Amino acid sequence: MFVFLLVILVSSVMATTMEPEVEDFKGLVDELDIFSTKNLANNWIEGKYPISRNCESDLSRYVRALKNQELWALKADDATGRYTNGFFWGNSYFLGSATECTYISQDYSKRNQKIQVPSEVEEFNAEPHWRTKSTPIGQNVWEPYTNDKAPYDMGFFTMRISYNSSISPRSRLILLGVCLPNSCTSSDVKFVAKLAASESAAKSTTIQKIKDQHNLYDMYSDPVFWILFGVSSIVFLLMLAGTGYDYYLTRRFQKGKKAIYDPEANPKLDQISNGNHQKVINACHGKVYIPVPVADSIINGSLAVNNNNDHENPVRPPSPETLKLNVYEELLLSFSVRANLRTICDDSVGRDTISTVHGLRAISMVWVILGHTCIVIFKYSDNMEYRKIVEKRFLFQTITNGAFSVDTFFFMGGLLVSFLYFRTNAKGDLRKLTQGRPGFVAGTLKFLGFLAYRFCRLTAPYMFVLGVVEITMKWFHANSVFEPPTADHENCPNYWWRNLLYINTLFPVDQMCMIWSWYVADDTQFYIVGAVMLILATNHFKIAAFSVVTLLVSSWLTTGYIALANNHMPSSDDPLALFDKIYDKPWTRLGPYLIGMSVGYLLFKTDCKIKMSKATVVLGWLLSAMCLLSLLYGLYEAELAPMTAAAYSSLSHSAWALGLSWIVIACSTGYGGYVNKILSAPILYPFSRVTYCAYLVHPIVIRLTAMHADAPMHLGKDTVMITFLGQVVLSYFLSFVISVSFEAPVVSMLKILAPRKRKRIQ
Known part of the structure; x- marks a missing residue:
C-alpha cells in the first residue's frame, strides 16, 4: 500500500514538472498601454517622486478624484489618448481630445437653467454623478452635475514616443496626448508617464519629446x-x-x-x-x-x-x-479693386499672348493642389497603410506622377518669356531690339530690366505670404497637437533672405522656409538664364541656340548621374525621395524651360502660322498623347534596371515638355479642335491669372485643414475628394484677394513707371 501511494506521488510530481508553463496572454492593449490612469492611480505615492510641488499636489488631488469617480477626473481620463485599434493599419496617433481637456476647467454648461420641456420627467440613474431627462419625443438629455468642473486648470501634453518591439517590423513614432494638471511641466509629465505605463509598454517605448502649453506663442x-x-x-x-x-x-x-x-x-x-x-x-x-x-x-x-x-x-x-492723369493719380488707380477685378476677369486675350496657356495653367494648378492635399492628408491619417493599397491602383498614378504638373509650369514659363520677348519688343524685326545702342550696353540694360521687372512683380505677394506662413506655423507649432510638416517656425525667421533672393533651392531642404517655394526660386533662376539667352539671340542667334542645346544636354547628363549614383528607382521610390538631390535642384529641372523657350521662338518666327497636312496633324496628336500617357501610367507595376531608371529620371521631364509642345503648337496654329476650345475657354482666364497667388497660398489652406484638428483624418476616396474640392475653392478665393491686393497693383504700377510709358505720359 505504501509503495502504491509512493508511485502515485512520484507520477504526479513528474507530470507536474513535465507540463509546460502557461504564460498569461498579453494582447496589443497591454503591449500598447503606454499611459493608463489606472496604472498611475495604483502606483502613485504622494511625496515620493522628484516632481514639482504644485504638480505633485494637483496630481494627488487628481488621483483621489479618479478613485472617487469624480466627473471632472473621469473627463480628464476620457480626454487622454490610448490605443484603440488600427495600429497595424497605420494608426500612430493616440491623441485623445485636446478640446475636451481644455473645457474641463471652464464653466461652459448652463446648469442653472432648467430645460423647459412639457411634461418633463427627471429620472436619476444609479451613477452618482449623472442624471437623465426624458422628453416626450423619446430623447434622453444627459446633464453633468456641478462637480464636473476641475478644481484647477488642466493642460494637454503631447508626447512623441519611439516604439520598438518584436510585434512591429520597424520602429514607430507614436503621438500620445494626455490631460493632466496644467501646473505640471514637461519633465514632470515625463516622470509621470513612467508610472502610468504598463510593464510591457515601458520596455518598448522611449519618450523623445513632450510638448506642453506653458510657452504659448504670442503673435502680438x-x-x-x-x-x-x-x-x-x-x-x-x-x-x-x-x-x-x-x-x-x-x-x-x-x-x-x-x-x-x-x-x-x-x-x-x-x-x-x-x-x-x-x-x-x-x-x-x-x-x-x-x-x-x-x-x-x-x-x-x-x-x-x-x-x-x-x-x-x-x-x-x-x-x-x-x-489727363498725373503719375500719382495713375498709381492710386492701380489699387482700384474694381479695375483690378475687371482686368483679372477679362474674357479676352491680347495678340501678344497664347490663349492655350490659360487652360494648361489652370488645370496644372488644380493638379498641384490635389497632389499636395494627398501628401498632407496621408501624413495626418489614422490608416496610413491604406496608402500602400491605393498607390497600387492604376489611376492613382495620376497623383504619384503629379510632379509633371510643375514641369508644365516650367515649360509655360520658358514659352511665354521667349514668345513675348520677341513679339512685344521686336514686333517681327529682331533688329529693332538693339535700338541703336552698342550691343553690350543694350544687352546689359535689357538684362537689368528683365531682373527688375521679375523681382518687383513676384516679390510683393511672395514676401507677404511668407510672413503669413511664418506666423501661422509658429502658432501651430505651439498649439496644434500634431507636429508641423516642416520646420517653417524655425527656418523662416533665420533663412527668409534666401527666399527674397530666390536662392533657397541652393541650400539643404531641412533649412528651407516655405518648402513649396522651391518652384518660384527655380523658375526665377531659369528666367535669368533665359534672359541671357534671349538677349544673346538678338545679334548672335547661333551662339544662343548652341548654348541652349549645351545646357539641355548638361542637365540630362547631370540628372542621370545623380539618379544612378543614388540608385533612384522612379517606378517604386517616393517621387520626393531625392528631393534635396534631384527634385528641387535647378540643374535637374531646366529641360522643360529650355524646350518651352524653343517653342516660343518657333511660334514667333512663324507668326503662329504653320501649314500641316491631315496625316501630320493626326500623327502629331497620337505621338503627343502616347508620350504624355506613357509618362503618367507607363511605370505601373514596372521594374526598371538601374541604367534604365537613371535614363528615365533624366529624360522624363523633358519628354513631358515635348508632349506639351505639340498641344501648344497645334492649338496656336489652328489644329487644336476641341482641345483648343477647352484650353482656351474664357471661363479659365481668371483662374489662370491668379495661378501664382494660388500656388503661394494653397499649402497654407491645406495645413489649416490638418493642423487645426485634434484627431487624425481617416483616409477614404470620398473624404479626400471632398477635402480637396474645399481646398481648391478656398485657395482660389484667397488667391483672388491676394492678387487684387498685391500682385495686380504692382503689375499695373510697373506698366505706369516703365520708361517708355513715362515718356508718353510726360
Missing part, C-alpha cells in the same frame, strides 16, 4: 505680425482710396461733361470708360483723343461715329477740357 509680441498688419493696413487704405477715386472718375464721365484724353498716355481712363462704347476718333493738337460723350449718349449705350461720310450729324470738336 512678434514683430513680423506687426509688419504684416502695417502693410495690410496701408494696402487696404490704398485700395479704398483707389476704388473711391475710380468711382469718382466714373461718375464724372456720367455727369455729361465733354472731355478728351489720350488713351495711350492714360490707359486707366480708357479702362474706367469700360470700353463698351464706340470710340469717336478726332485729330486734336496732333494727337489722338477720345471724346467722352454727354450723359444721354452713354445711357443710350451708343455713340455717333465719325466715318467722314456723315454730314448730317457731324461730330463736334472736342471741348477744351482735357482729362
